[in-house]
Every structure is written in structure tokens, then in C-alpha cells.
Amino acid sequence: MPHRKPIPGTALLRLSLVAVLPVAWSLVAQPIPLTAPWILVLHWAVILCAVILLARQAWLAGQGMARRPAPNARPAPMFGSSPRRGDGWRLAWPSGRDARHNEGVERFFQQRPEVTVILDATGRISRANAAFRKLVGLSERELVGLRFDEIEALEGASDYGYWDEARASVDLGKTWSRQTWGQREDGSLFPEQVVVRPLHDARGVLSGYSFAAFDVSDLVMTEKELERSALQDPLTGLFNRRYLEAEAELAIERCRVAGRKLGLLLLDLDDFKSLNDRRGHQFGDDVLSHVAETLRGIVPLGDIISRLGGDEFVIVAEDVASPAAVHALAEEIRGALSLPFAIQDETLRLTVSVGASLFPEDGVHFDALLGRADAAMYQCKQHGRNRVSLFAAARAALDRPTTAEAHAADLDEALRDDCFLPYYQPIVDLGSRQMIGAEALCRWQHPRHGLLLPAAFIPTAEARGVIRDIDRVIIRKACAQMAEWRDRSRGRLPISVNVSAPTMTEPGFVRFLSDCCDESGVAPEELVVELTESMLLLADDPGRRSLSRLRELGVRIALDDFGTGFSTLSLLKDLPVTRLKIDRSFVTHIDTNRRDREIVSSIVSLGHALGADVVVEGVETESQADMIADIGDTIAQGYLFGKPMPAAELAACAAWDWNVVPSNV
Known part of the structure; x- marks a missing residue:
């Protein structure tokens, strides 16, 4: 049988009035003795209706829905209907709307997922929702009148153990809140926020408490994510500068107390900006992530690894034995990052410059140590990159001016007095041991300090903006020397000339080279222009267009130091390269290191597949030459066949065939 809702009190009152009023009117119009039978029946019917209404009101009061407070009294939240005006407590006749409202409030209270309990002024439970009843395994009837410490299921629960402290705070009129640990049905713990609020009567007197416990797992996880993101680099997962500064100072203090040394290493990827601009930011991000993973695999556990920003990384190594130990760690990192690795189906090799400083010798605070490491790293960049420098050694180098710095003011005078000249190093076919070309290398014949090598003045020349003039001098002299050999019936010998990035991007360079020829x-086919990999990374730049025009002219293009920069297959595919020159770093141990032999063999095969010849640089011993010759059709250059020498000395080497011109022009 379907449940029928009880008739509201106002409806019963209306029915009673409908029944009584006609009778009362008839009695007034025609008086009848009160002892008449039907009058007695009506009398008892009215009494019965009153009893029914009183019984219904008492039942509603038991459900917390019909109690009415004294004047201006405010009911406890979620319980009872709104108060009516009147003196003292009285019976109320709730309408159908009030009853529906009370039922909705009751459902809301019972269905709240958070544990919610109403307690009286003595701290005893008067109401508890379904979530709390399920937690303790008791019905509401069993819970009413109990304190928290009297419920066996709550023994050892930390969130209810704070009740006395919470009650003391709430008694002062404050809302008490604390995050603690709750326990689920399966026994697992979760973060929980407990809130206790006071309940007051109409006079403002404390009449009870509301206790609520919220599961805040999601909020805590969000806070932890925000905290982690504030301390970590989002790309690599390494700590950021904010964390680095704080933890480095703590590490320094630990070392100060224990009397130990601390090393700080600053790493900067060489030519990373060019790679990022050419291949895109996603490719650059993948490279940075690879660097981070490599560092995690090398740096000892407990030491700090941080991405300072861009392509710079910092390592703080505690308890290092000596400067040599810091230098060894830096060299290990540099060697690991130089190994080939694949990103987006392309193989790369990175080079990195590492500057290092030590506590307490180079500074006693993080900022000072970082500044010293940065100065040491700058020295690495100045001396050719891809190296390690400690601040102590860098400071000594700074105290000793380099030859170029000491004579920087002499550069303009050297150009005016024609002091720059080419020295020629033979390029030899390993199969026949015949010279098939030579590389023109710049030298500065200083009037007071003798013959200076490029490392002593090229960086300064680039900084002072005179490198273009030096390049033009060497190219013009090389062409003149080739013409002289031809006029003396020495034959045709191709010459390679090194061209800097400023010269290659100069608008008139191709016209200048054509005029020299x-x-x-x-013939332009007898000239080879050598460029480093880093010069070719920028797409759509004037240097790229100059390369295309040089090939159209007939000049061949050689990629120098191949394998040490950001070489990719797309680089070889898109550029008009006709020669690859394998860096000497792969040759030094080629007769003992199987990996070096495999790398050289792979590059030789790749070059031949692309229609380019391959020159192996740095060949100094016969065993190296034999090992390279066994790989295949290769060309070599190195001290085994001759050091860079003046043109007259090269011409005196009559044992070589001067009439061989490579065919891949």
C-alpha cells in the first residue's frame, strides 16, 4: 500500500470549522437543549478533533519540526521551521510548504558526504548524519547522549582527539579549525579538515556545537602541486633558482660547520640558441630534457641539480675532497653530454662549457660562488668552448693577459702592414699517399712577438670587427699563390680557406670571391670554403643564401669539425655540402677505441652516400692512418703528412702529385 502523507494541521482545522459552523448557526437561529443527543455527539466530535491535533503536534515536536521558541528565539541551523510571533513556547500549525521545507533540510543534513554532528552544551551528541553513523557503526538512537570519547570506534582517531581543545576555543566564541588525518573504512589515512562552530540561542548563550570533518585530499594535492611548481622547473623537473638559492645556502652552512669543501658547477650548452632558433622550441626543449636526464645519472645522490634558466644548469656538490675532484666531476659531465643521442629521429652531439668554484676558497655565499663559476665559464667560452675551467685557474688566466689582448691595439697596424699570411697544411689521399690539396691557415707575423697562431688573435679580431678584413687577406693571398704555382707549371692544387660567420653573411662576399678568382x-672549382657547423644552423639567413650562390659559382663547401656540434641529417640534406671533415677528437684513440672507429666508419659511409668526400683530421701516427685507410676511400690531414708551413716549403715537397683535382665539384 503506497505511503500517504499526513493531513496538515491547517487542513484539519478547516474541516472542523466547516463541520461546526453550520451547527452553531442553527443553534443561534433556533435554540435547542444542550442535552439533545446530536448536541452531545457534536460535543465529543469536537473534543476528538482537538485530541487528534494535539497528538499530531506532539509527534511533530518529537521529530524537531513543530517546536516554537520564545519571542525572538532563533532555532538551531537545519532544524525546525521558522519561528512565529508569540510569547513562550507554543504549538505551531505548519503548512504543507513548511513541512516540505523541513523534509528537504533533513535530507540535506543526512545526505551530506562530510561527517556532521550536532552536540549540546555539555558536549553530548544530539544529532548525527548518515556519514558519521556509518563511520562509527551506530544508529542515531544509540549515539544520542554520548560523548566522542565514549564511542569505541573513535579510539585513536586523531581528528576526534582534538575535541577538548576545540571546545575550549569555541567556548571563547571562536570557530576552531585544524587539518589532521582521517581514516577510511579500508584503514587508509587521508587529510581531513575539522571545523567546530558554536551554536547560540536567542539570548546569545552557547547552546551547543556543530562538528564537521571534510576530506581535503584534492585540495592538499593541489597545494602540493602548486608548491612543487614553485620550486621546480616545469620542463626538466629539476629544481629552479628559488630552490637552488635556499638549499645551496643550507649546504654551504653544513660544510662550514663540518669544515668541508663544496663545489659549484655552472654548465652552459654551446651554440644552443642557434639550435633552438633553427629547429624550433620543441626540439630545444627535448634537448634540455635529455641534458637533465644525463645529469641525474651522473651527479651523486644528495647533491643539488638545478636549471638556472635557458640552457644553463647548476650543480652543488657537497663534501668534495679537493679542486681535482670538482674538475673530475665536471669532465665526467662534459664527456657524457658529448656522446651521440637521438631526438626526433636525428642524431646530435652536444658540447658544453663548465665553470666551477669552491667553498670556501672562492666565496662563502651562494651568490659569490655562482659569480665565480660564471667567470670561469666565460673563460671557457673565450678559449674555444667545450672545456672545463675552475675559477682559480681562470683568475690566474685573467691576471695574465693573452697575447691577443696584449696586442689588440696592433691589429689595425698589422692589417695596414700586411702582417697576416697563409700557412699551408697538406691534404692527402690515404690510398695513394699523394697530396690532393692543402688548407690555408692564418698566421700573424708579429714584428716583436714572432709568429702568432689563430687562437691568440682570432677571438679579439672578431670582437673588434676586423675578422672580415683578415679573411679577405688570406683568401686573396691563397688565390694569388695558386696562380703562381700554376704559372710555374706546378699544376692545379685545390686550396681550402676558412671563412668566419661575419664574412659569410657579408652581402658582397660572393662577388669578392668571384673577383679574386x-x-x-x-677556377672556382679549385677553391674549398670551410665552415664550422655552428655557422650553418640559422635557417634563411644571408649565410645560407651565400652558400647556394657559391655552389652555383663552382666553389666547393666543406663542413669542418663534423661531429662536435649540432650536426643533423637535415643539415646535410638541405645544405650544398661537398666535403665532411671529421674532428680530430675521434682520431686520437681510434686505434684503441672501438667506438671511435665505428663513429668514423659511419661518418665516412654517410658522406659517400651523400656524394661528399670525407677528410679525417688530426692523423699523427701510422697506426691511425692504417686504421682509417682500412675503413674505405678516405682523405687525411695531420702532422703525419706535414704541419702547416709556408708556401715555399710546401712547393719543395716534390714527392706529391700536384695534378689531382677531386671530381666531386
């Missing part, structure tokens, strides 16, 4: 009568 015309003036000297040298």
Missing part, C-alpha cells in the same frame, strides 16, 4: 685566373 677572375683576377688570379683560378
Whole structure:
């Protein structure tokens, strides 16, 4: 049988009035003795209706829905209907709307997922919702009148153990809140926020408490994520500068107390900006992530690894034995990052410059140590990159001016007095041991300090903006020398010339080279322009367009130091490269290191597959030459066949065949 809702009190009152009023009117119009039978029946019917209404009101009062407070009294939240005006407590006749409202409030209270309990002024439970009843395994009837410490299921629960402290705070009129640990049905713990609020009567007197416990697992996880993101680099997962500064100072203090040394290493990837601009930011991000993973695999557990920003990383190594130990760690990192690795189906090799400083010798605070490491790293960049420098050694180097710095003011005078000249190093076919070309290398014949090598003045020349003039001098002299050899019936010998990035991007460079060939009568096919990999990374730059125009002219293009920069297959595919020059770092141990032999063999096969010849640089021993010759059709250059020498000395080497010109032009 379906449940029927009880008739509201106002409806019963209306029915009673409908029944009584006609009778009362008839009695007034025609008086009848009160002892009449039907009058007695009506009398008892009215009494019965009153009893029914009183019984219904008492039942509603037991459900907390019909109690009415004294004047201006405010009921406890979620219980009872709104108060009516009147003196003292009285019976109320709730309408159908009030009853529906009370039922909704009751459902809301019972269905709240958070544990919610109403307690009286003595701290005893008067109401408890379904979530709390399920937690303790008791019905509401069993819970009413109990204190928290009297419920066996709550023994050892930390969130209810704070009740006395919470009650003391709430008694002062404050809302008490604390995050603690709750326990689920399966026994697992979770973060929980407990809130206790006071309940007051109409006079403002404390009449009870509301206790609520919320599961805040999601909020705590969000806070932890925000905290982690504030301390970590989002790309690599390494600590950021904010964390680095705080933890480094703590590490320094630990070392100060224990009397130990601390090393700080600053790493900067060489030519990373060029790679990022050419291949895109996603490719650059993948490279940075690879660097982070490599560092995690090398740096001892407990030491700090941080991404300072861009392509710079910092390592703080505690309890290092000596400067040599810091230098060894830096060299290990540099060697690991130089190994080939694949990103987006392309193989790369990175080079890195590492500057290092030590506590307490180079500074006693993080900022000072970082500044010293940065100065040491700058020295690495100045001396050719891809190296390690400690601040002590860098400071000594700074105290000793380099030859170029000491004579920087002499550069303009050297150009005016024609002091720059080419020295020639033979390029030899390993199969026949015949010279098939030479590389023109710049030298500065200083009037007071003798012959200076490029490392002593090229960086300064680039900084002072005179490198273009030096390049033009060497190219013009090389072309003139080739014409002289031809006129003396020495034959045709291709010459390679090194060209800097400022010269290659100069708008008039291709026209200058063409005019040099015309003036000297040298065929453009006899010239080879050598460029480093880093110069070719920028797409759509003037240097790229100059390369295409040089190939159209007939000049060949060689990629120098191949394998040490950001070489990719797309680089070889897109550029008009006709020669690859394998860096000497792969040759030094080629007769004992199987990996070096495999790398050289792979590059030789790759070059031949692309229609380019391959020159192996740095060949100094016969065993190296034999090992390279066994790989295949290769060309070599190195001290085994001759050091860079003046043109007259090269011409005196009559044992070589001067009439061989490579065919891949």
C-alpha cells in the first residue's frame, strides 16, 4: 500500500470549522437543549478533533519540526521551521510548504558526504548524519547522549582527539579549525579538515556545537602541486633558482660547520640558441630534457641539480675532497653530454662549457660562488668552448693577459702592414699517399712577438670587427699563390680557406670571391670554403643564401669539425655540402677505441652516400692512418703528412702529385 502523507494541521482545522459552523448557526437561529443527543455527539466530535491535533503536534515536536521558541528565539541551523510571533513556547500549525521545507533540510543534513554532528552544551551528541553513523557503526538512537570519547570506534582517531581543545576555543566564541588525518573504512589515512562552530540561542548563550570533518585530499594535492611548481622547473623537473638559492645556502652552512669543501658547477650548452632558433622550441626543449636526464645519472645522490634558466644548469656538490675532484666531476659531465643521442629521429652531439668554484676558497655565499663559476665559464667560452675551467685557474688566466689582448691595439697596424699570411697544411689521399690539396691557415707575423697562431688573435679580431678584413687577406693571398704555382707549371692544387660567420653573411662576399678568382685566373672549382657547423644552423639567413650562390659559382663547401656540434641529417640534406671533415677528437684513440672507429666508419659511409668526400683530421701516427685507410676511400690531414708551413716549403715537397683535382665539384 503506497505511503500517504499526513493531513496538515491547517487542513484539519478547516474541516472542523466547516463541520461546526453550520451547527452553531442553527443553534443561534433556533435554540435547542444542550442535552439533545446530536448536541452531545457534536460535543465529543469536537473534543476528538482537538485530541487528534494535539497528538499530531506532539509527534511533530518529537521529530524537531513543530517546536516554537520564545519571542525572538532563533532555532538551531537545519532544524525546525521558522519561528512565529508569540510569547513562550507554543504549538505551531505548519503548512504543507513548511513541512516540505523541513523534509528537504533533513535530507540535506543526512545526505551530506562530510561527517556532521550536532552536540549540546555539555558536549553530548544530539544529532548525527548518515556519514558519521556509518563511520562509527551506530544508529542515531544509540549515539544520542554520548560523548566522542565514549564511542569505541573513535579510539585513536586523531581528528576526534582534538575535541577538548576545540571546545575550549569555541567556548571563547571562536570557530576552531585544524587539518589532521582521517581514516577510511579500508584503514587508509587521508587529510581531513575539522571545523567546530558554536551554536547560540536567542539570548546569545552557547547552546551547543556543530562538528564537521571534510576530506581535503584534492585540495592538499593541489597545494602540493602548486608548491612543487614553485620550486621546480616545469620542463626538466629539476629544481629552479628559488630552490637552488635556499638549499645551496643550507649546504654551504653544513660544510662550514663540518669544515668541508663544496663545489659549484655552472654548465652552459654551446651554440644552443642557434639550435633552438633553427629547429624550433620543441626540439630545444627535448634537448634540455635529455641534458637533465644525463645529469641525474651522473651527479651523486644528495647533491643539488638545478636549471638556472635557458640552457644553463647548476650543480652543488657537497663534501668534495679537493679542486681535482670538482674538475673530475665536471669532465665526467662534459664527456657524457658529448656522446651521440637521438631526438626526433636525428642524431646530435652536444658540447658544453663548465665553470666551477669552491667553498670556501672562492666565496662563502651562494651568490659569490655562482659569480665565480660564471667567470670561469666565460673563460671557457673565450678559449674555444667545450672545456672545463675552475675559477682559480681562470683568475690566474685573467691576471695574465693573452697575447691577443696584449696586442689588440696592433691589429689595425698589422692589417695596414700586411702582417697576416697563409700557412699551408697538406691534404692527402690515404690510398695513394699523394697530396690532393692543402688548407690555408692564418698566421700573424708579429714584428716583436714572432709568429702568432689563430687562437691568440682570432677571438679579439672578431670582437673588434676586423675578422672580415683578415679573411679577405688570406683568401686573396691563397688565390694569388695558386696562380703562381700554376704559372710555374706546378699544376692545379685545390686550396681550402676558412671563412668566419661575419664574412659569410657579408652581402658582397660572393662577388669578392668571384673577383679574386677572375683576377688570379683560378677556377672556382679549385677553391674549398670551410665552415664550422655552428655557422650553418640559422635557417634563411644571408649565410645560407651565400652558400647556394657559391655552389652555383663552382666553389666547393666543406663542413669542418663534423661531429662536435649540432650536426643533423637535415643539415646535410638541405645544405650544398661537398666535403665532411671529421674532428680530430675521434682520431686520437681510434686505434684503441672501438667506438671511435665505428663513429668514423659511419661518418665516412654517410658522406659517400651523400656524394661528399670525407677528410679525417688530426692523423699523427701510422697506426691511425692504417686504421682509417682500412675503413674505405678516405682523405687525411695531420702532422703525419706535414704541419702547416709556408708556401715555399710546401712547393719543395716534390714527392706529391700536384695534378689531382677531386671530381666531386
